[in-house]
Amino acid sequence: MTAVLETDFVRHANPFRRAGRWYKVNLHAHTTTSDGTISLADCIGGYRKAGYSALAITDHERTNDVRGMSTKDMLVISGMEYHPPCPGRPAGYHLVALNVPHGFALADGAPGDAIARIAAVKKAGGETILGHPYWCGLRYEQMACLSDVIALEIFNTQADRMARGESSEAWSQLHDAGWFLNAVAVDDTHDPEDMFCGWTMLKMRRLSVASVIDAVRTGSGYSSNGPEIHDFTVRRGAVELRCSPAAAVYLVSQSGKGARILPLPGKTLRSIDFPIPKTWRYVRAVVVDPRGMKAWTNPLSLM
Ligand SMILES: [Zn+2]
Ligand SMILES: [Zn+2]
Structure with missing residues (x-):
């Protein structure tokens, strides 16, 4: 990778x-x-x-x-x-x-x-x-x-x-x-x-x-109506993301592929380190904060 x-x-x-x-x-x-x-x-x-x-x-x-x-x-x-x-x-x-x-x-x-x-x-x-x-x-x-x-x-x-x-x-x-x-x-x-x-x-x-x-x-940037994204990169076959406190992080890939990462009940997420399945052709992230506001990274091609 x-x-x-x-x-x-x-x-x-x-x-x-x-x-x-x-x-x-x-x-x-x-x-x-x-x-x-x-x-x-x-x-x-x-x-x-x-x-x-x-x-x-x-x-x-x-x-x-x-x-x-x-x-x-x-x-x-x-x-x-x-x-x-x-x-x-x-x-x-x-x-x-x-x-x-x-x-x-x-x-x-x-x-x-x-x-x-x-x-x-x-x-x-x-x-x-x-x-x-x-x-x-x-x-x-x-x-x-x-x-x-x-x-x-x-x-x-x-x-x-x-x-x-x-x-x-x-x-x-x-x-x-x-x-x-x-x-x-x-x-x-x-x-x-x-x-x-x-x-x-x-x-x-x-x-x-x-x-x-x-x-x-x-x-060279990201879109938001609330959350901050502090890092988003692909390293050693995994997506690394750091953000302001999130209630969920979604990883979007081609049709039929993707992931939802949730914190433990009552907690928020500040970072993820997610191994990318080899079948994914690209990845972008959506960070959702506890109010439902979102931030969107741009896509990274994995091909
Ligand atoms: Zn218009
Ligand atoms: Zn207009």
């Missing part, structure tokens, strides 16, 4: 074994520029005060002029949520562009399909995240064609208010097919009650838009 470990380090930016520091970010937020109820200034001010290191403003089909709004402690990223047609879903996709310039537009006169629009975002210097696939009810073939997205939203606070916050099955379908796409957790802020409920922790050497995008793409 030593060879597996070496493969992991080549293919994944294991954030827990990488130099840098942790940054808390929210990469999906709306303001009064589209259908949010919070002004741009209040949205940025709220996340800054809450200790976030980066916030992406992603109004529907509209950008905001955020130039000059970043500070030494918090990066404000110019983004936009866009809605290209989705085969079999009349309301279209919800795709979240990061790092598009102010004034960037796709709604009018833009190439029609999602793949062309993702390419247009890239051409403008940006990248795209697949928004809340469970809330959208996306099927495998509607996601698998979006090969140029850099992550999907495993958790979305706004969708959670409608009982479809966690996109675990959608994510697993991609992993089962061999596409080890990474994930983020976001607030998708529309109202004050959405704020600070879903976030991504990124491990980076420095805070910049380029390093945020690189960390999201390479999986």
Whole structure:
């Protein structure tokens, strides 16, 4: 199993074994520029005060002029949520562009399909995240064609208010097919009650838009709506994980494989050391705390 470990380090930016520091970010937020109820200034001010290191403003089909709004402690990223047609879903996709310039537009006169629009975002210097696939009810073939997205939203606070916050099955379908796409957790802020409920922790050497995008793409982080994860790695054929006190840890692998690890009655878990069955092709962990809040690692390929 030593060879597996070496493969992991080549293919994944294991954030827990990488130099840098942790940054808390929210990469999906709306303001009064589209259908949010919070002004741009209040949205940025709220996340800054809450200790976030980066916030992406992603109004529907509209950008905001955020130039000059970043500070030494918090990066404000110019983004936009866009809605290209989705085969079999009349309301279209919800795709979240990061790092598009102010004034960037796709709604009018833009190439029609999602793949062309993702390419247009890239051409403008940006990248795209697949928004809340469970809330959208996306099927495998509607996601698998979006090969140029850099992550999907495993958790979305706004969708959670409608009982479809966690996109675990959608994510697993991609992993089962061999596409080890990474994930983020976001607030998708529309109202004050959405704020600070879903976030991504990124491990980076420095805070910049380029390093945020690189960390999201390479999986240098984890997603959470509560717990902390302090280590997650594969060593000597076993998964090692350390976390804040947990009521359960789930290890997710391909369809039909996986494990649930529970503490002794009345106790919590702070670490696990779980021998990986040789039949598992990948592993990711879900930490559940005593309140039912979760944290999600990115997948490690075991092939
Ligand atoms: Zn959306
Ligand atoms: Zn949104």
